[in-house]
Amino acid sequence: MIHYNKKAISEMEKLKRTAFVNSLSGFKSLNLIATQNNNGITNLAIFNSVVHIGANPALMGFVVRPDSVERHTLANIRKSGFYTINHVSNKFYEKAHQTSARYRDEISEFDAVGLTPIYKNNFFAPFVEESNIQIGLKLKEIVSIKINQTYLVIGEIADVYFTETCLMKAGNLDLELAETICGTALNGYHKTKLIKRLNYAKPKFIFD
Amino acid sequence: MIHYNKKAISEMEKLKRTAFVNSLSGFKSLNLIATQNNNGITNLAIFNSVVHIGANPALMGFVVRPDSVERHTLANIRKSGFYTINHVSNKFYEKAHQTSARYRDEISEFDAVGLTPIYKNNFFAPFVEESNIQIGLKLKEIVSIKINQTYLVIGEIADVYFTETCLMKAGNLDLELAETICGTALNGYHKTKLIKRLNYAKPKFIFD
Numbered sequence: 001m002i003h004y005n006k007k008a009i010s011e012m013e014k015l016k017r018t019a020f021v022n023s024l025s026g027f028k029s030l031n032l033i034a035t036q037n038n039n040g041i042t043n044l045a046i047f048n049s050v051v052h053i054g055a056n057p058a059l060m061g062f063v064v065r066p067d068s069v070e071r072h073t074l075a076n077i078r079k080s081g082f083y084t085i086n087h088v089s090n091k092f093y094e095k096a097h098q099t100s101a102r103y104r105d106e107i108s109e110f111d112a113v114g115l116t117p118i119y120k121n122n123f124f125a126p127f128v129e130e131s132n133i134q135i136g137l138k139l140k141e142i143v144s145i146k147i148n149q150t151y152l153v154i155g156e157i158a159d160v161y162f163t164e165t166c167l168m169k170a171g172n173l174d175l176e177l178a179e180t181i182c183g184t185a186l187n188g189y190h191k192t193k194l195i196k197r198l199n200y201a202k203p204k205f206i207f208d
Numbered sequence: 209m210i211h212y213n214k215k216a217i218s219e220m221e222k223l224k225r226t227a228f229v230n231s232l233s234g235f236k237s238l239n240l241i242a243t244q245n246n247n248g249i250t251n252l253a254i255f256n257s258v259v260h261i262g263a264n265p266a267l268m269g270f271v272v273r274p275d276s277v278e279r280h281t282l283a284n285i286r287k288s289g290f291y292t293i294n295h296v297s298n299k300f301y302e303k304a305h306q307t308s309a310r311y312r313d314e315i316s317e318f319d320a321v322g323l324t325p326i327y328k329n330n331f332f333a334p335f336v337e338e339s340n341i342q343i344g345l346k347l348k349e350i351v352s353i354k355i356n357q358t359y360l361v362i363g364e365i366a367d368v369y370f371t372e373t374c375l376m377k378a379g380n381l382d383l384e385l386a387e388t389i390c391g392t393a394l395n396g397y398h399k400t401k402l403i404k405r406l407n408y409a410k411p412k413f414i415f416d
Contacts (some may be wrong), residue, residue: 017377021263023381027390029234055229101409171224171233182235190400201309
């Protein structure tokens, strides 16, 4: 095996280091986060850092860097308290990727990339109509990560919209039926194929 | 589309709600986190919440609930300051899943499930020999998430070991070559297939 230590990583050329370190966390969820500011301008940005925080209350988090292209997302969430998380699917991943470009404040990425904002049940933030799993969240906590001045933004799930065929008997949504895809590093888009669903694990020696 | 609101989610049967909410964050990274206590007893637990925090310094995080089966992981990291994150591959995902069973303190999950601890360059925590991407980390910050008494544990990457064939020219590791897999909800194991790697996005109307 090849060994890179801390020094070797810090001395890598910047783009290569970014690509390398972004590989190490494994496959990533791909979601479009949509917000709206007080002037009614919508914002849409792709995130690969959405993570499960808890099921009861139902909480999701994502990591954001204030100096990055997603800064409008954070500003709009702070002001309005509401946002939506929408699964990226195979049908529109190139449009989702394009939201990562640095558009000016007055431009909505919905218009720029050709995705459709849709408003439901008076929720302040728009959902992405093209997505098969759409989640509306209310901001609950913004946690500061001191070591590199990033934030973990945590919201409680207020509404979930999903295509009926995805719902499984066990309660989970089948993400392959939803055409949800996943990512690697900052630019890899991947389909998946189920290997197996395993039962709840209990202590035993599995070779018994 | 089906609509579940907050009330409907809170009234779901517990196991179904857990499965449902765990689906919503999308595909998840699958990693084995290995630690060791001061008596030399190793601990190994599967996590699906590892997330990229930053590339320079190179930081990774994961979410942990103190009352869960992974509590030995957190206790060992607090005491020793060191841990390893090891990608779960197609070759041993059933053994990785089995680490989620509630073994007693004095039992090492390495022994219980049949995976191999390997020590490298005097790093305190063991790596998982069967894994093709092995990362040694030094604890940097434990962030409290107040709303549900969980923690985001952040470490700086000290060492990375990976199979040579995975390294791509752009700097990233090819996770499919590493046989790394991903997960859904709490029990789904999935292989992936690259759709495409996209270029860095710049502002434009993509239909121009």
